[in-house]
Amino acid sequence: MTWHFTEDSAAFRTAAAEHLAADPARNTAVLTLMDRADRLGWWAEPDGRVTGVLAESPPRVPAFGAMPVEAARALVFPAGTEPTELRGETAAVEAYAEASGRPWRPTVRMRLFRLGRLIPPDPAPAGRARVADAADVPLAAAWARDFARDIGEDPEQDFTGPVGERISEGRLLLWESPDDRPVSMAAVSRTIEGQARVHLVYTPPADRGRGHAAGVTAAVGRAALDSGAGQVLLFTDLGNPTSNALYRRLGYRPVTDHLGVAFAPVTV
Template sequence: MTWSFTDSPAVFRAAAGGHLAAEAARNTAVLTLMDTAERLGWWAEPDGRVTGVLAVPPSGAPSFGAVTEEAARALAPAGLLGDERRPAVVRGETAAVEAYAEATGRRWEPTTRMRLFRLGELTPQDPAPEGRARLATEADVPLLAVWTAAFVVAMGHEPAEDYTGLLTERISGQRLRLWEAPDGRPVAMAALSRTIEGQARVHLVFTPSAERGRGYAAGVTEAVSRAARDAGAAQVVLFTDLSNPTSNALYQRLGYRPLTDHLSVTFSG
């Protein structure tokens, strides 16, 4: 049993493609990061079966996909993630991240607890919110950049200086939708990842504070979820912050069901 590493998405796909496809929903973060990651890893059993994957993005914070606790513990020795530096942050399914963190012997603390949901039967909000969904356009980018920065801050992270590229990529792929109030004002947004291995992830769900409580987030989330299904995604997933009962309840009303819990930890020393 051993970890293998590469910086080549093609090599990674060739080695771990079966596991990525079989656990596409649980591997959503790795699938999303795969093409831009600086390092990709897979854990092989004695019979050659791959039962764990990870991706290390340019930020240097590894994201585990579907990984066994044994495989996570095996990552603990210094240098196994690419160099002699040990990561300051690790993310992934709770059991695997905790197994890794304990095995390092370092001081660590949980920073964010998330839950991964998978869409079952899509159930529209009843009553439906006022307004309608529409695709975002390049003319919306200045407003959406402000919203994206606010979303990032709300998630507890430092915002980037410029979100133009991120937003433009999603707009050009028709993967970013807005909810418009009856007077035509944009009042909420939601985006989709690219569909990879049959799964797509809903993200960037945001409603400005002044517009909350009117069902706009439900309306735009339903719209992007339906768009993903219509485009052929067999599995549609999203993450929620476990500390936010409002969003957790909202997504379940729309037909999302819990799949796995996730944890981000920060190390010190």
């Protein structure tokens, strides 16, 4: 049993294709990162079967896909490239963190949800959903910065490119109030191995509490289904009971819990 690493996404796809396709929900983070990852890894059993995967992007921030805890315990990064942060299913992340011998602390506890039967919000919020266009890029980028700040991530990065890509591909929706004012947004990833993941669900503070997030989340989930996604997924912060309750009302059901951790710097 051993880990293998590559920077070549095509080689990774070839090696891990069966494992990725077997459970695209649990491998969602790796599937959505693999084409721009700095490093990709897979864990092979003695008979050659791949039973674990990871994708590292940005540098030194791996995301675990589905993997056995034995693979997580056996994972060793080359000296000088040890992760500064890590996210993945709770059991695997804890197994790696404890085996690493490095001081670590939890940063976020998340839950992966999968959409069952979509249940439109009732009562329906006032307004309507529409697909964002190029003129919406500045607003969506500003909201993306606010979203990053709200969840404790770096708000200083330039979100124009990532938001612009989603908008150009029709993957970002806005909810507009009856007077045509944008009041909420949600995006969805590309559909890979039949799964798509909803993200960037954001409503400015002044417009919260009116059901806008429910409206746009239902709309973007419906759009993903209509475009051919067999599974629509999303992550929630377990520390946010409001969003967890909202997604359950819309028909999302828990899949597995995830953990994010940060490590103390490696001392030489």
